[in-house]
């Protein structure tokens with residue numbers, strides 16, 4: 001130990017790194033965190049938090065419209081983007097300060113610098129200073145990926161820049177079909193922009209349940225968003241103040257901004273991984289075992305840089321488990337199954353467990369229960385929207401193995417349903433639970449009729 005300056009050196013002060021540092025320090029380790037940009041990482045600075053604040057902002061337009069049916073007359077609402085962004089920036093700065101204060105409270109030393117590996121025990125900082133550590137944790141996150149080089153690619157921005165726009169774009173083209181792309185499409189549309197979403201696949205939200213994907217696409221169209229699937233952006237040209245986006249079919253779209261949200265790649269470049277011999281997995285993230293240990297025994301990696309499940313609570317759980325394993329005397333593997341997740345689109349999505357398709361590929365017998373209904377609030381508001389819910393049940397033992405919801409508060413609902421699914425609740429447990437009336441969620445415990453499932457349709 002004597003030839004080490006610290007017990008643990010954490011590269012990256014985001015969700016995973018900060019949690020790991022704090023817990024390791026609480027177990028008595030001497031810890032240093034290096035952060036090259038702002039403490040808090042993607043989630044706090046340019047991800048979940050500022051995004052959710054924009055989502056809240058974007059939903060007021062619908063609320064103002066809906067109010068009329070309930071007897072309110074609301075004067076023509078006026079939206080001011082600089083006010084929103086200024087307030088979001090202040091909240092982000094407050095959270096950054098809170099994260100920094102937490103590190104100080106736990107006596108974790110913070111170095112505001114880029115850090116790279118020089119060898120398995122040495123980290124080099126931007127000023128050339130070297131720190132020797134017994135254990136190193138890589139928690140460098142991920143970065144937006146722009147795809148193949150196309151003419152005019154420099155004109156495209158990523159979600160990072162979306163939080164820094166001076167004005168709300170009157171028209172925006174967004175390329176991508178994942179959750180970040182659809183969330184931003186709904187945010188901009190809600191705030192009043194004319195939005196075109198361009199996605200190369202046959203439908204948005206690949207990996208989600210097909211019914212959810214179709215439902216959201218229809219709802220987005222109903223809210224005036226143009227969803228163009230089966231095409232890619234082939235080129236972007238500047239024409240005076242605007243941009244002209246040419247699609248793979250030759251058609252063009254004029255807009256004030258073009259955003260790419262086609263995926264994020266683990267931050268592994270230039271870190272010295274090759275020098276040390278750290279192996280990458282096929283997907284490009286650092287290969288780790290269930291304790292987040294890399295191919296080098298004293299070097300661990302957590303969060304998006306490992307490209308397992310790229311979500312904040314997962315990065316936090318992995319960081320916490322790493323610290324408990326290495327410093328708390330409590331080896332803790334991380335269970336990546338049944339991670340509940342939300343898409344803050346409009347309407348919102350909440351999912352946990354298997355999609356119908358996954359279940360039909362993996363299980364001998366699948367029972368599907370689904371319902372689609374008009375949310376009560378939409379009756380008086382007159383809004384053309386529906387809520388949809390699906391339960392995927394293992395037909396062999398009645399266990400609920402998947403829940404898929406699209407509609408108001410789906411993110412909140414799925415957090416609670418996630419507990420039931422994690423506890424292996426059966427459909428009979430759902431049925432035995434008394435409904436809460438009048439809510440949308442009561443439908444979850446009152447679905448009795450089996451719907452036609454892939455498996456059954458295929459068998460018939």
Ligand SMILES: Cc1cc2nc3c(=O)[nH]c(=O)nc-3n(C[C@H](O)[C@H](O)[C@H](O)COP(=O)(O)OP(=O)(O)OC[C@H]3O[C@@H](n4cnc5c(N)ncnc54)[C@H](O)[C@@H]3O)c2cc1C
Pocket residue numbers: 011012013014015016017034035036037038039040041042043044046047048049051113114115116139140141142159180267271302303304305310311312313315
């Ligand atoms: C627009 C957007 C919306 C999102 N919304 C959600 C959501 O609603 N819910 C959810 O769960 N997840 C969401 N995510 C994903 C979530 O933000 C990430 O999964 C999470 O932040 C990963 O944490 P991490 O610790 O792995 O990495 P990060 O939080 O990215 O932290 C990595 C840190 O390392 C620093 N760093 C990188 N390299 C170095 C280096 N060499 N030296 C020093 N510092 C370095 C970076 O500056 C960064 O601060 C969203 C992401 C984006 C982009």
